Amino acid sequence: MLLGKKATRYAIALFLIVSLNFFIPRSMPGDPLTNLLGEDIMLTASSVQELRERMGLDRPLSQQFLDYWHDILRFDLGYSFHLHRNVSDLIYDRMKWTLLLSLPAMVMGAILGTLLGARAGWKSSALRRTQTGFIMAIYCAPPYFLSLIALYLLSYKLCLFPLKGFYSTGSALDIAHHLFLPSAMMALFSLSRNYMIMKGSVLQEKGSLYATFARAKGLYDEQILFRHVFKNALLPIITLLALDFGFIFSGALFIEIVFSMNGMGSLIYDALLSRDYPVLQGSFLIITIMVVSANLLADLLYSYLDPRVRWQ
Amino acid sequence: MKQNTYKIASALLLCLMLIPFSTASEESSGMVLKIGTPNVVKSASILGDSNMGVFAHLSNPTLMKMAADGSLEGLTARSHEVSVDGKTWKFIIRDDLYWSDGEKLTSEDVKFTFDYLAENYPAAGWMKETVNDISTQDDAVIFKLNKPYSRLNLEFATYPILAKHIWESIEEPMEYTNEGEMLGFGPFYINSTDLGAGVIYFKRNPHWKGNVPNFDSVEIHTFANMDVLSLALEKGDVDAYYKYAGTYPYPSIRKLEDTGNFEFVEKDNIGLIFLGMNLKKEPMSDLSFRKALSYAINYSEMLKLDALGFGQVPNVGFVPLSMMNFKQTAQLEQNLSLAKSILDSAGYKDADGNGILEGKDGKDIRLTFLTRTDYQRVTELMVDYLKDLGIESEIKNVDSSTWIKQKDAGEYDLTITRSTPWGMLMHANWGTGYFDSRRTGEGVLHVLEDPEFHKLCDDILAATSQSQLQDYAYQVQDYYGENLPGIALYWNKVVTPYNKAFSGWYSDPLYGIFNVDNFLSVEKSR
Numbered sequence: 001m002l003l004g005k006k007a008t009r010y011a012i013a014l015f016l017i018v019s020l021n022f023f024i025p026r027s028m029p030g031d032p033l034t035n036l037l038g039e040d041i042m043l044t045a046s047s048v049q050e051l052r053e054r055m056g057l058d059r060p061l062s063q064q065f066l067d068y069w070h071d072i073l074r075f076d077l078g079y080s081f082h083l084h085r086n087v088s089d090l091i092y093d094r095m096k097w098t099l100l101l102s103l104p105a106m107v108m109g110a111i112l113g114t115l116l117g118a119r120a121g122w123k124s125s126a127l128r129r130t131q132t133g134f135i136m137a138i139y140c141a142p143p144y145f146l147s148l149i150a151l152y153l154l155s156y157k158l159c160l161f162p163l164k165g166f167y168s169t170g171s172a173l174d175i176a177h178h179l180f181l182p183s184a185m186m187a188l189f190s191l192s193r194n195y196m197i198m199k200g201s202v203l204q205e206k207g208s209l210y211a212t213f214a215r216a217k218g219l220y221d222e223q224i225l226f227r228h229v230f231k232n233a234l235l236p237i238i239t240l241l242a243l244d245f246g247f248i249f250s251g252a253l254f255i256e257i258v259f260s261m262n263g264m265g266s267l268i269y270d271a272l273l274s275r276d277y278p279v280l281q282g283s284f285l286i287i288t289i290m291v292v293s294a295n296l297l298a299d300l301l302y303s304y305l306d307p308r309v310r311w312q
Numbered sequence: 313m314k315q316n317t318y319k320i321a322s323a324l325l326l327c328l329m330l331i332p333f334s335t336a337s338e339e340s341s342g343m344v345l346k347i348g349t350p351n352v353v354k355s356a357s358i359l360g361d362s363n364m365g366v367f368a369h370l371s372n373p374t375l376m377k378m379a380a381d382g383s384l385e386g387l388t389a390r391s392h393e394v395s396v397d398g399k400t401w402k403f404i405i406r407d408d409l410y411w412s413d414g415e416k417l418t419s420e421d422v423k424f425t426f427d428y429l430a431e432n433y434p435a436a437g438w439m440k441e442t443v444n445d446i447s448t449q450d451d452a453v454i455f456k457l458n459k460p461y462s463r464l465n466l467e468f469a470t471y472p473i474l475a476k477h478i479w480e481s482i483e484e485p486m487e488y489t490n491e492g493e494m495l496g497f498g499p500f501y502i503n504s505t506d507l508g509a510g511v512i513y514f515k516r517n518p519h520w521k522g523n524v525p526n527f528d529s530v531e532i533h534t535f536a537n538m539d540v541l542s543l544a545l546e547k548g549d550v551d552a553y554y555k556y557a558g559t560y561p562y563p564s565i566r567k568l569e570d571t572g573n574f575e576f577v578e579k580d581n582i583g584l585i586f587l588g589m590n591l592k593k594e595p596m597s598d599l600s601f602r603k604a605l606s607y608a609i610n611y612s613e614m615l616k617l618d619a620l621g622f623g624q625v626p627n628v629g630f631v632p633l634s635m636m637n638f639k640q641t642a643q644l645e646q647n648l649s650l651a652k653s654i655l656d657s658a659g660y661k662d663a664d665g666n667g668i669l670e671g672k673d674g675k676d677i678r679l680t681f682l683t684r685t686d687y688q689r690v691t692e693l694m695v696d697y698l699k700d701l702g703i704e705s706e707i708k709n710v711d712s713s714t715w716i717k718q719k720d721a722g723e724y725d726l727t728i729t730r731s732t733p734w735g736m737l738m739h740a741n742w743g744t745g746y747f748d749s750r751r752t753g754e755g756v757l758h759v760l761e762d763p764e765f766h767k768l769c770d771d772i773l774a775a776t777s778q779s780q781l782q783d784y785a786y787q788v789q790d791y792y793g794e795n796l797p798g799i800a801l802y803w804n805k806v807v808t809p810y811n812k813a814f815s816g817w818y819s820d821p822l823y824g825i826f827n828v829d830n831f832l833s834v835e836k837s838r
Contacts, residue, residue: 030713037435038362039755040557040735040745047437048752084355084487097508148539156543163544164535165509260352260510260536270354275713 003300010296014288021284022068025277031057032081035274055081068281077285078278082271087282090267095249095286097166098256098263100175102248105183106241109190114230114237116191117198121233122206122225132199139192147185147258154181164260182259186252190244194237201233208232231305238305242298246291249283342528345814345834347825348541348550350558352534353512356505358472358494359433360486364505365472366556366826367512367532371412371496372472375403375422376465377829378822382582382636384465387828388422388473388497398460398776403453403468410519411475412493412501419448424476426455432485436471462775466737469822473497498828499525510534526835545809546571552810552817554826557583557732559806562620568809577808577819580634582736584626585618585690587799588727588746591759595671596725600658602796607651608701609694611644615802618690623804628796629789631742632803634821637785641793644800651701662702669702679705682724684715690728690801716754728801729755733822740769742788747797760797813837 033051037043043051052058056067071078077087116135120128138146155161161181167174205211206229214224253265264283271279303309351363358368377387386392389403409417423446430439445456455464474485475495482488494502499522500514514530533550535541542564544550553560559581560568568574587605589596596602611625626632629641660669660677668676679698683691691707698705705726710718718724731746735755739745745753747760748769768791772784792798808825810817816833819825 028713029710029717034713034716035754037754039753040732040738041362041435041753043434043752044437044441045752046440047434050437051434081487082354084357084360084489151540152543156547159547163540163547163549164533164537165511167509168511170509257536258540260534260540262507262510266536273711273713 006296006299010292014292017288017292018072018285019065019069021281021288022065024284025272025275025280026061028272028275030275031055032275032277033057036082072285077282080271080276080279082274082276083279087278090279091264091282091286094262094264094267097261098249098252098265101166101179101183101255101261101263102186102252105186106190106244106248108187110194110237110241110244112187113191113194114198114234117195118202118225118230118233120195121199121202122229123221132195135192135195138188139196143185143189144254144258146189147182147255150181150185151258166261166263182255182261186255194240197236197240198233201236202229205229205233235302235306238298238301242294243291245294246287248290249287343526343836344529344531345527345552345831346531346533346550347552347554348533348535348544349554350535350538350541351554351556352510352536353505353507353532355489356491356507357486357489359488363534363556364512366823368472368494368496368502369498369823369826370514370530370828370831371494371498371501371517372474373498373828374471375468375473377827378466378469378820380818380820382634382821384469387469388417389468392465394464394776396776398462398774399457401455401457401464402449403455405451405453407451408521409497410517410521411495411497412517412519413495414519415475415477417473417475417497419451419453421476422453422473423448424480425471425474426453428474428479428485429471432483434486438467460774460776462773462781463737463741466741470734499523499832500530503529510536523832525832527831530831542567545574545811548573548811551814552825553808554824556823556826557734559622559804560809562622562807565620565622565807565809573812574809575812577810577817577825578622579806579808579819579821579824580632581623581804581806582632582635582733582821583731584630584632584736584803585687585728585730585801586630587694587801588729588757589759589798590722590725590727590757591797592722592761593725594673595660595677598658598672599795600654601660602799604651604654604658604660604701605698606644606796606799607647607654608697609644609799609801610646610697611802612646614690614693615804617693619802619804622807623802626800626803628793630792630798630800631736631785631789632800634803635736635742637742637782639786639789641789648700655701667702668704677703679703679725680723681705681707682715682718682727683707683709684712684729685709687728687730694726694728719757720752722759727757729757731755737822740772740788742772742785743792743798744769744772744788757798762795765791765795765797 032055056064080087080090083090120132151163155163162168162178165178167178211224211229214228249264250268252263253269256263256265267279268283271283353361353364355361356364358364358372373387375388376384379385388405388409390406392401392403394401405419405422411417426439426446429436430443442457442461443455444458447454478495479485491505493504496502496517499517499520501517503513503515505512510533512532516525516528535544538561545553545568589602591597615621615623615625625643627641627643629639631638655669659672662669671677681691681695688709695705695707719727731743735745736743739748739751745751746756748766749758749761750766751758768784768787772781775781775784806824808819813836814834815837816835817825818830818833820827
């Protein structure tokens with residue numbers, strides 16, 4: 001029953017957001033033809049008209065909107081005149097690389113960030129204070145800057161990693177070699193954020209009565225932390241992870257730019273600059289589905305972890 | 313022992329996970345020349361991706377080429393001639409050119425290319441309105457036009473020649489992508505385009521009969537980040553830098569020099585940075601106002617701050633001295649008192665004493681500067697110069713698409729923009745394409761409605777001799793000097809760094825080092 005209600009709510013949200021995805025790109029100045037051919041190409045009026053017709057830009061907005069929904073319901077994401085491919089093929093190609101780059105980073109960042117953050121929040125020591133200072137520095141640093149520094153030191157100075165791309169030769173080891181540094185950088189950023197939040201959350205929870213009671217019962221510190229406090233402190237992290245999962249594709253933009261990787265982040269960024277409506281709509285659709293399903297999952301997890309939510 | 317087992321198992325697991333992503337990519341072999349570029353290729357379409365189109369000139373050369381002095385010479389054509397009335401052009405095709413599959417390149421291929429492009433390629437749509445008929449006669453291709461068109465040979469320095477036996481079955485050339493081998497008849501052909509690795513691999517054309525290239529292959533490595541490209545150059549991952557219509561960033565030149573491993577090809581740019589004005593709005597439509605603006609600008613400071621001195625202060629004639637038929641006009645200079653007196657005489661006064669001049673409608677002059685991030689610094693300088701003149705202006709910084717849209721809608725007063733080398737040559741040449749109100753395009757302002765200017769453009773297009781062209785070129789530059797539809801801010805140099813381990817670099821004014829002659833002359837230094 002609860003699941004049914006939630007699913008209906010999310011379905012309505014999905015419909016509204018997917019509809020918005022049509023209007024958002026069109027509310028920006030320009031259209032896909034604006035930036036199609038290059039700054040020093042001149043077109044005749046008939047060529048412009050021909051292109052507008054081919055791209056469907058000559059049709060009324062209401063008609064375009066109906067076509068948009070019609071295509072979505074047939075799982076047709078359209079065609080990019082900028083990248084000369086079907087959007088679904090494009091997204092599939094880029095998505096697999098971005099997933100390979102981001103997913104391990106997200107998982108590592110989540111596991112290490114919560115574990116280290118929980119320990120740092122539970123008990124203070126000189127080592128943990130230094131660790132917090134270091135992680136806070138990473139948390140505050142602009143990702144673009146820090147990635148460039150890492151690239152400069154590890155790839156340029158020490159020649160440990162390549163400077164760009166997903167691969168050179170295409171072998172499995174070569175891909176791993178190319179992905180290690182950008183993935184590690186992403187993991188570091190994810191770790192730092194999760195660490196700070198988990199630390200704060202544990203700090204708040206450890207003063208609760210149930211923690212004091214557990215200590216009074218004679219439980220060891222580790223037992224109190226990981227059997228009782230950890231579960232309650234994890235709630236804010238779950239929300240963040242759900243959001244992370246939703247933005248897993250667009251969130252890698254800076255890394256993709258620094259490491260010259262053709263992933264989903266750069267696909268969306270380029271599509272924004274060139275007003276490539278089909279690519280934007282297709283990418284937004286994927287992001288929407290991921291955000292909505294991740295939130296639904298987070299909702300369910302919440303009710304599993306927190307009985308108060310379940311009772312409500 | 314147990315820990316080691318875990319480590320080995322983890323590594324194996326990682327490799328297994330990556331196997332589905334493994335691709336058969338190329339590995340460098342033999343003598344390779346590697347070029348690094350920020351011109352990222354987004355799709356392997358030689359007609360649909362502008363960057364890919366430039367790189368494809370190495371495999372699919374153009375009919376004509378631009379020589380170092382800006383003159384036009386044959387490339388696929390051995391020679392060409394034009395009738396006295398300027399309506400019949402005959403191009404004799406070289407007989408020693410072969411496609412990489414061994415087929416001979418014929419005049420039929422050339423005829424097919426232009427028929428095909430006119431019909432299917434929007435950027436060549438003008439041909440449908442100008443070219444009546446294309447025919448072949450042995451090794452010659454003859455173009456019959458419905459009116460004289462002086463720049464036909466120049467236009468033909470940009471379109472790649474296509475293989476008829478391949479392209480005739482392709483209905484939509486702009487949408488045609490091929491990441492594998494693409495047939496070419498230049499010294500190199502495209503063996504593959506790997507967008508994931510960001511590399512275009514060229515291999516030596518086994519059927520090339522001209523001068524033998526000094527390399528077995530050429531690789532174009534694209535970088536989304538300029539800082540990383542600089543590091544790749546320094547590290548030796550790439551041997552030279554290339555950017556269409558652009559220079560290596562001036563602030564980074566010193567760092568390369570300090571390594572002692574680099575030399576530079578320095579060429580005067582035929583493109584330039586200029587101040588564009590919305591001539592359809594007051595007060596920009598007033599010549600006196602434009603003249604005053606031209607005297608308000610500190611050109612030397614702009615050159616020093618934005619181009620680090622790599623260039624020179626321009627002339628009122630707008631056209632850079634490196635262009636064919638350049639005419640020496642007066643050099644632009646800053647003279648604030650003269651600028652103020654021009655404005656005063658023209659009726660722009662600060663009657664209410666608030667420090668801001670009033671326009672002819674009695675209201676304070678507050679102008680909008682439409683600009684893009686690339687020109688932020690120059691725009692800020694301009695705002696200061698205008699302030700010194702008593703004119704308030706606000707900066708509206710937008711992305712490229714918004715700039716194009718607002719520029720076309722006339723929603724601006726002033727803008728800083730640039731002309732590319734081809735931009736200076738398009739339409740009736742000498743930058744006319746940027747101003748003629750009858751033309752449209754992404755980078756052009758099309759704000760000049762003066763019939764005198766339109767006639768001058770039409771005369772250039774209909775010219776039938778070189779002497780006529782030169783005469784009109786001088787008239788255009790005089791027109792720019794007298795009417796200031798745009799004000800050149802500086803003429804800069806295109807600096808292209810290359811590793812000292814290579815020599816023999818040659819640059820042309822249109823495509824820089826990316827020309828066939830360069831790739832035949834570059835060699836590994838002894």
